[in-house]
Amino acid sequence: MGDSAASHAFPWPVVLFDLDGTLVDSASDIAAAVNRLLAELGHAQVDEATVRSWIGDGARQLITSALRHAGDLQDIEAVMPRFMRHYADCLLLDPQLYPGVVSTLQALRARGVRLAVCTNKPAQFVPPLLEALEIDGFFDAVLGAGDLPERKPHPLPLLHLAEGFGVDITRCLMVGDSAADAGAAIAAGAPLVLVGYGYRRDFDLHGCGALAVIDRFEQLLELR
């Protein structure tokens, strides 16, 4: 982090972060959980790259994609409890913070910016993951799937967090990696920055209205 990046005030008083594919590379753990379920159901294993392309819309959508891929027509409700047990067992196998996350969160906090996590990961898994990675202390609020009746790309989670901070949504920067993040930010009226290294699928990172697409997390500090 250069001096110029360190010295100027950050333009937004609140930053809402997506989790998987933005702060944390959790794809290998999620892929392990998916593969444990697929093995139990007698299906072939899938590679991590394939699973990455299914992450971002929550666990139910992930398993919908996995069952569809396997040609399995069974009711998703029947398998979700089994998947959630595998998800819990695999959650902390090998999650990795992306480079620059800790120093950037520290720098943002040092500038008085308030931070939150806004993820479609099932809510019960979010605090233990943040704690294991020792980044839980950076966040004033954490919202996961199931905490509210709607999840991203619905604007509700972002609006709820903004209201909790008492800050207008137009002053809360959303930082994410997926179409769900972009859709939620645009629907809510929040400024949006996308990370280019995440789990995006077929969506136009550069054409969806983001203020910036960054390749390194610490580039957040250079935004003006």
Ligand SMILES: O=C(O)COP(=O)(O)O
């Ligand atoms: O669990 C998911 O589907 C994705 O979670 P995210 O919203 O943190 O990317």
Ligand SMILES: [Mg+2]
């Ligand atoms: Mg994500």
